[in-house]
Amino acid sequence: MLKKKICMLGSFGVGKTSLTARFVLSMFDEKYHTTLGVKVDKKVLQINGTDLTLMLWDMAGEEEDAPIKLNYVRDAAGYLLVIDGTRGATFNVAQSIQDRVRTNIGPLPFVVAINKTDQRENWEIQESQLRELATLGGPLFETSAKTGDKVEEAFLTLAGMILAAQEAGGDGIPEERS
């Protein structure tokens, strides 16, 4: 069976753990639990008839004095870049992470999730920032881990991109591991 590693990247408190829990366990916890180090979850999918095990590396959110550990991203097949729609600064963190990953690791498939659509009245992300995000190259999803809105779409799209990249034998995509 195909097994692929996906990293959840972004600032702290943007909802990486919640998105993972929504996708893997279909749950949502209102209480905020920070992630210490990394937490690995597993989800088995079938995409276009292919069985695929996703290893979801939910990584501790980036902080000013604690950047994400790129060495755990090195063997990933793709990543989900998460932004908190209600916190404008998390947009800049995501952009910076994306820069570092591309420079240090290479062009991995990724999707961008702007999370917390359930609090859209408090969104700070500007229209201009959305346009800027679109130029990063990853598909954009406006998600809510709380309601589940667009969560599965974001993960499945990423999984599809990873499979497509593998079929194309593209560079920078790590070999499958059994």
Next chain:
Amino acid sequence: MASPRNAASDRAVPEILSALDLAVFERRTDGFFRNVAPLPQWFASMLDESADPAAIDLMDAFPFLESFLAECESAVRETGCSQSDIWTERDRDGQYRHLQALAMNIAGQSLLIFEPSTGAYTALQRAHDRALESERIERLRRELARLNEELKARNAEVERATRAKSDFLAAMSHEIRTPMNAIIGMADLLSQTPLTPDQRKYVEVFQRAGENLLNLINDILDLSKVEAGQIVLEVVEFDLAEVVARATEIIQVKAAPKGLTVRYRILAGVPARLTGDPGRLQQVLINLLGNSMKFTEKGGLEVTVDPDPQSNESGRLRFAVADTGIGIPADKLDVIFENFVQADSSTTRKYGGTGLGLSISRQLVTLMHGRIWVESTVGVGSTFYFTASFAVPSQQAALLQAPAESTKAAASQLNSQLARGLQILLADDSEDNRFLILSYLKGTDCSVDIAENGRLATEKFEAAKYDLVLMDVEMPEMDGYTATRLIRERERAEDAKPTPILALTAHAFAEAVRRSLDAGFTAHLTKPIRKATLLEAIARHAPEARAESRPAKIHVTVDASLQDLIPGYLAKRTADAARAAEALAAGDYDTVRRFGHNLKGTGAGYGFPALTEMGAAIEDGAKTHDQEMIQYKLDELMRYLEQVEWSAASGPAEG
């Protein structure tokens, strides 16, 4: 071979590790990690229950370790330093477990040691909670700042819009007043020419409509100025009784045809002289009285002034305007002070008015640091109250010794005789206005020179000697302010006595008045100007030496067809007035009423509308046995009959 002592220490090691709550594994030759001591409970809770504790596949149980070891094992081997990292797992109950992994090499043996990392987690969680909270506060602070900015911007916008509205209204007022000056003035003049009863009725409609329109414009202007915060109250010393008396007199004139009495009482304890804005106070009183009058069909109105019982300040007064009108339903008592609101929306049609008067009054009263309210019983009447604070001039602190009562009033001093024989310079660019003023002065002996703008006015002023100048303020080439300033400068240079210069302007605002006085004008007349107002102003301001030599006369032009009847008519009125005075002294109000009724019915027909007005007032006074009022009107009538001078219109009236 292990010595007994070594064997003891061998047994001790697992126990120590267990006591320290550590899970310790070593890499065996088969590549798998095997625990070197029994696993602590917390570690076991993360493993599959069915797993064989002797053959745990750590990499399978904790995928994190695969990456961790790939990263660090070579480093450990090469450097000899241990490597560690932290991570999170879920136990069999779904609870998060926070762990620290430590990879080390002891005597060529790879060891993996695990311990709980609860402390690190708690610290991180707390730090993140704090960071998120401070971010949230920062966001709220930014939002607050943004809202403040927005509010400021919106306020500025509203202020701009209000100012624009106010400027627009001021400009419109000027544009409306100028033609209205012509309309109302001409209607006044027309009413003084011989007219058929039908024509007179039409002219009266004209005059009334014109006056209503003017009042409406004034109301709207006032309201917009109050709303824009542009009304600044005057601070001048004034006589309270005079202001109250003037307000009641003005309403009395309007109330007389309805047979309503208008009285006032100023109670003991009210200072005689006050410092404040008498004009605005009078405006509030007139608004309230006018409003009461509109809704009162019989009975009367009464103004009462007393010290505000809620206050100890000596300048804090309470005014009450009571009527015997239709009253106001309880649920409408508050809303009637709002803009454009009347108690019954069908009221506007039945009783007229814009509903602005009370709203303006409320705002003016607020400016006077007072409040306004109404108490009312439907079918019985209403009493409008307001309080206001005034300063009491220190040297005038004496209170009114005795309560003052209505309705003694100063005689209207239309001393048109003073206007005779004066040399007047009229500067106005509008032909209509010039024609109007000339028409007003036609009956007098004044001779009038015309200047079409300020420059011509100064030239004419230099070339000839004038007793008085009437100066429009807005003129092409040179405006009235500049022209007046030049004239004043010239007078000062020649050490000449200042010539009275009366400003004619459509601007009714106090600021406009102040501006014209600042420019050197003697007085300020607001268009539309009524004939009586103009003549009175000329009389008041014309140099006295010349004026006093003139006999007191009132000039009236009558229909030529009536000229033979006039001397007899006037003689009979004089005789009757004397008899009426006797009847009044005897308390024979019936005779007085018949006299008044007769005078009212005939005066205007003969070309003397003033007689009709006086007759009506006398008749009304007789109905209510108002001795003082009748005496006052009879005195006025006698003076009028003495002073009146008439001539026949030169040709038959047109139309």
